[in-house]
Amino acid sequence: MDASDIVQANLRNIRDIGVSLAIDNFGTGFSCLANLKDIPATKLKLGRAFIMALPGDRRSMSVVKSMIQLGQDLGMTVIAEGVETREQMETLRELNVDGIQGYYYAKPMDVGALSSWLSDREHS
16 A cells, blocks of 8 residues: 555556556555545455454444445445355445455356356356
8 A cells, every 4th residue: 555656656557558456455454544545446345354243243334334435435346355144245235335255155266167157157
């Protein structure tokens, strides 16, 4: 999350040639709220640490709801990472998250398994 002028210019140049940028695991580690407005990202991926407490933890719900709204207000697509249960998925949909990623839909797989998985989804 380096917000120096050189890094910002390079990120804008990358985005200008059509590369989509995402901030991964937002809210954990080195991500800084103060820099969020300056990063020319098109996607904001909410870290699993926030998602795993849903829907039962009121405080986590408030933080996730706020991050979704903030990302969308900044023109970003907001994706929730680490979704493992139907309840988490339904809660995030109610909060109007743009995308959901996690074991609830599928675990990591090799190319052959992915082809079969996609084919099965296409025919169902």
